[in-house]
Structure formats: C-alpha cells, structure tokens
Amino acid sequence: xxxxxxxxxxxxxxxxxxxxxxxxxxxxxxxxxxxxxxxxxxxxxxxxxxxxxxxxxxxxxxxxxxxxxxxxxxxxxxxxxxxxxxxxxxxxxxxxxxxxxxxxxxxxxxxxxxxxxxxxxxxxxxxxxxxxxxxxxxxxxxxxxxxxxxxxxxxxxxxxxxxxxxxxxxxxxxxxxxxxxxxxxxxxxxxxxxxxxxxxxxxxxxxxxx
Amino acid sequence: xxxxxxxxxxxxxxxxxxxxxxxxxxxxxxxxxxxxxxxxxxxxxxxxxxxxxxxxxxxxxxxxxxxxxxxxxxxxxxxxxxxxxxxxxxxxxxxxxxxxxxxxxxxxxxxxxxxxxxxxxxxxxxxxxxxxxxxxxxxxxxxxxxxxxxxxxxxxxxxxxxxxxxxxxxxxxxxxxxxxxxxxxxxxxxxxxxxxxxxxxxxxxxxxxx
DNA sequence: TTATGTGAACCATTTCACAGCC
DNA sequence: GGCTGTGAAATGGTTCACATAA
Numbered sequence: 001x002x003x004x005x006x007x008x009x010x011x012x013x014x015x016x017x018x019x020x021x022x023x024x025x026x027x028x029x030x031x032x033x034x035x036x037x038x039x040x041x042x043x044x045x046x047x048x049x050x051x052x053x054x055x056x057x058x059x060x061x062x063x064x065x066x067x068x069x070x071x072x073x074x075x076x077x078x079x080x081x082x083x084x085x086x087x088x089x090x091x092x093x094x095x096x097x098x099x100x101x102x103x104x105x106x107x108x109x110x111x112x113x114x115x116x117x118x119x120x121x122x123x124x125x126x127x128x129x130x131x132x133x134x135x136x137x138x139x140x141x142x143x144x145x146x147x148x149x150x151x152x153x154x155x156x157x158x159x160x161x162x163x164x165x166x167x168x169x170x171x172x173x174x175x176x177x178x179x180x181x182x183x184x185x186x187x188x189x190x191x192x193x194x195x196x197x198x199x200x201x202x203x204x205x206x207x208x209x210x
Numbered sequence: 211x212x213x214x215x216x217x218x219x220x221x222x223x224x225x226x227x228x229x230x231x232x233x234x235x236x237x238x239x240x241x242x243x244x245x246x247x248x249x250x251x252x253x254x255x256x257x258x259x260x261x262x263x264x265x266x267x268x269x270x271x272x273x274x275x276x277x278x279x280x281x282x283x284x285x286x287x288x289x290x291x292x293x294x295x296x297x298x299x300x301x302x303x304x305x306x307x308x309x310x311x312x313x314x315x316x317x318x319x320x321x322x323x324x325x326x327x328x329x330x331x332x333x334x335x336x337x338x339x340x341x342x343x344x345x346x347x348x349x350x351x352x353x354x355x356x357x358x359x360x361x362x363x364x365x366x367x368x369x370x371x372x373x374x375x376x377x378x379x380x381x382x383x384x385x386x387x388x389x390x391x392x393x394x395x396x397x398x399x400x401x402x403x404x405x406x407x408x409x410x411x412x413x414x415x416x417x418x419x420x
Numbered sequence: 421t422t423a424t425g426t427g428a429a430c431c432a433t434t435t436c437a438c439a440g441c442c
Numbered sequence: 443g444g445c446t447g448t449g450a451a452a453t454g455g456t457t458c459a460c461a462t463a464a
Binding site for chain 4: 058
C-alpha cells in the first residue's frame with residue numbers, strides 16, 4: 001500500500017515526540033495526547049499509525065517504548081548513508097554542521113564547487129572537489145544522496161554531473177530551480193524564497209480580506 | 211474566495227518563470243509551455259491563473275508582459291517589510307545573505323541571540339540584541355516578520371519574546387519545534403531534518419517495494 | 421468504560437472535457 | 443484551428459462515527 005507524503009511527514013514528527021516521551025520516562029500515550037502535542041486530530045494520528053499495523057492497545061493507548069521502536073524501524077536507515085554536497089556557500093557550510101545530519105548513519109564524503117578558491121580545500125574535514133570531477137568522485141565514494149546548495153543557474157549542471165555515475169538515488173535540493181532528473185532519482189526540495197513569498201502573500205491577502 | 215496553499219506555491223513559480231521569459235524577450239506563452247517548464251499539467255496552470263481573473267487570450271495564450279505584471283501585483287508587498295532574525299548561528303547567518311531576502315522591500319532590522327559573545331555585535335551591519343530585550347526592540351523597530359533559526363529547545367521562548375509586543379504578523383520557522391502562537395500570527399515552517407528523513411524514508415521504502 | 425482501528429462520509433485539490441472566444 | 447476558462451468528474455486526504463478489544 002502506498003503511503004501519502006503528509007502521512008510520512010507526520011510519522012517523522014511522531015518519532016521525534018516519542019523520543020522525548022521515552023526520555024522523560026513516560027510509558028503510555030493516547031492518540032489524543034500525541035495529536036494535542038503536534039496540532040493534529042486524534043483520528044488522524046490513529047489512522048497514520050494503523051497504516052503500519054495494529055500497534056496500540058484498545059482502551060489503553062500506545063505503549064511509548066513499543067510505538068517508538070516500531071516507528072524507528074520504519075524510518076531507520078538499513079545502513080550508512082553516503083552523502084555529497086554541491087555548492088559550498090554559506091548555506092552549504094551551515095548544512096554541513098546542521099543537526100539534521102548529525103547522526104552516525106549520515107556521512108558527508110565529498111563536496112563540490114566551481115570556485116577555484118574552494119576546490120582542493122577541506123571544510124569540516126571533508127574535501128572539496130571540482131564539480132567537473134563529480135562523475136569520478138561520486139562513483140569512487142559510492143554516494144547515494146546529493147545535497148544541492150548551488151545557485152539556481154548552476155543547479156541543473158550540478159545534477160547532471162553528480163548523477164552521471166548512476167550512484168545517486170536521491171537529491172535534497174535547496175535551490176529554487178526546476179530540475180530534470182534521470183529516471184529513478186528521488187527529489188525533495190526546500191525552497192526558501194518560495195516559503196518566504198508564501199508567508200508574505202498570506203499576510204497581505206489576509207489584510208485585504210478584513 | 212479562498213486560495214489554496216498549493217495554488218499560491220505554483221503562483222510564485224509562475225512569477226519566477228515569467229520573469230525569465232520577460233528577460234529573454236519572449237512575448238507570448240501558453241499554459242502548456244508554462245506547465246512543461248515547471249512540471250505541472252496545462253489544465254492546472256489555467257485553473258490557477260483563472261482564480262485572479264481572465265488574463266489570457268483564447269486561441270493565443272498569455273501575454274508574458276501582461277501576465278507577469280498581473281502576478282507581480284498579486285505577490286507584491288504593499289510596502290517595506292521589516293524583519294528580525296532570532297538565532298545567529300550558521301544557518302541564521304546564511305539566511306541574512308540569502309538571495310530570498312535580497313530585495314529592497316525586505317530589511318533586517320534586528321537580530322536576537324542568547325549568546326553573550328554575540329549580543330552587542332553586528333552581523334552584516336545588523337545589531338544583535340539579547341533575546342530578553344526582544345519585546346522592547348520589536349516594538350521600537352515595528353518588526354512584522356520573524357525568522358526563527360534557534361535550536362528546538364529555544365524556539366518557543368524566542369516566539370514568546372518576539373511576539374510579546376504584538377507587532378509580529380508572521381514567522382518563518384526553521385526549527386523542528388511545534389510552536390504555540392498568539393492568535394492571528396501566521397506560521398510558515400521549513401523543517402530541514404524532516405525533509406531529509408522524508409527523502410530517506412522514500413528511498414528505503416521504494417527499495418522494499420521492488 | 422476507555423481508547424484503538426477502520427469503513428464511510430466528507431472535504432480539498434487535480435484533472436478532464438468542452439464551450440467560448442481569438 | 444487553437445488555446446483559454448470553467449463546470450463536472452475523479453482523485454487524494456481528512457474526519458467522523460462506531461464496532462471492537464482491553
């Protein structure tokens with residue numbers, strides 16, 4: 001059965017919340033309590049959790065420990081995930097140190113840029129290569145995930161170079177470009193300008209409605 | 211009439227694309243051409259554009275100049291937007307210089323942090339204050355939008371401090387925390403860890419399906 | 421009695437299909 | 443003839459309501 005994107009977004013949030021509950025020594029939790037903590041409806045929580053089997057106890061709730069481990073299984077990576085980052089600018093460097101990647105399972109193996117001032121240097125101990133060498137390096141390092149923090153103009157070229165070797169399975173894209181990908185490569189985009197413009201549109205729009 | 215969030219996300223993308231077309235000297239464009247460029251269906255593009263009035267010409271397409279200006283009106287800010295940023299870490303600094311904010315309409319007026327090593331200093335010419343002084347500064351500077359780049363643990367406190375004066379209308383949140391907001395404050399969240407976990411879940415999930 | 425699990429109802433969004441205008 | 447604008451149909455996602463189990 002297919003799992004919808006909004007569902008998996010919520011699953012990730014349940015995972016976080018349950019980790020907190022687990023650390024605070026809590027043993028049981030109801031769908032209502034989870035929903036209240038994350039601003040979802042209790043029925044939504046129950047439906048999401050039921051996609052992966054019957055895990056709660058009727059009349060009782062969910063056993064925190066059991067539910068956490070269950071979701072952990074769903075989200076856990078089978079093995080180490082080898083990552084490369086293209087575009088060693090401010091945002092790229094911020095991501096190298098970001099909490100999201102601070103897990104033993106994730107490892108940055110290579111950086112790419114087109115700036116001669118950066119090529120050959122290391123950042124946080126990770127070597128920066130010329131983007132032109134990406135096909136060779138991606139293959140050698142068996143990189144599966146590419147983090148894209150290049151300007152929009154360079155984004156497609158970076159994708160083409162990085163996916164040429166065929167090792168890349170997914171891209172986390174921070175550029176505002178529309179990308180053409182080889183078949184079978186998954187894309188997840190974070191478009192900061194778009195989020196800002198969306199927020200400002202709604203602020204303006206709401207004022208006009210009043 | 212209410213405009214759905216997916217629609218406004220696409221509108222922002224039409225705006226970008228039309229700017230490119232305008233600069234390249236193109237004069238007319240069809241819904242199919244817009245759709246192909248951004249990976250949307252032509253019917254989707256037409257429906258989106260029709261929400262804001264009849265703007266195309268039947269049998270012809272959309273006049274690039276006219277359509278661009280039309281969307282520009284929809285998205286344009288009525289006036290300067292005064293922004294503050296809480297959490298002057300790597301990500302915060304990256305955002306201060308990010309292209310998304312590089313527009314005469316946006317102006318960062320204040321930064322906030324709890325690190326004594328940062329308080330009193332300036333970053334990119336913008337003064338950093340103690341988060342405890344946020345109520346006073348937010349009011350004085352009449353800040354309408356808050357960009358949140360603090361760790362999850364500090365996020366709620368930063369929101370409480372920054373919204374206390376009642377000037378803040380919207381928050382662009384980069385922390386993975388669930389926030390409680392005063393009534394009437396809009397929230398737009400960018401959760402980097404969540405996006406990464408989502409991508410990796412789908413990679414794993416897809417492999418298991420094969 | 422309490423809280424889950426789930427089919428059915430509901431609501432939102434996308435896509436279709438074609439009438440209407442250039 | 444070609445392409446937009448738009449009701450209607452289809453799809454996708456959320457919420458309800460209640461049977462079920464502890």
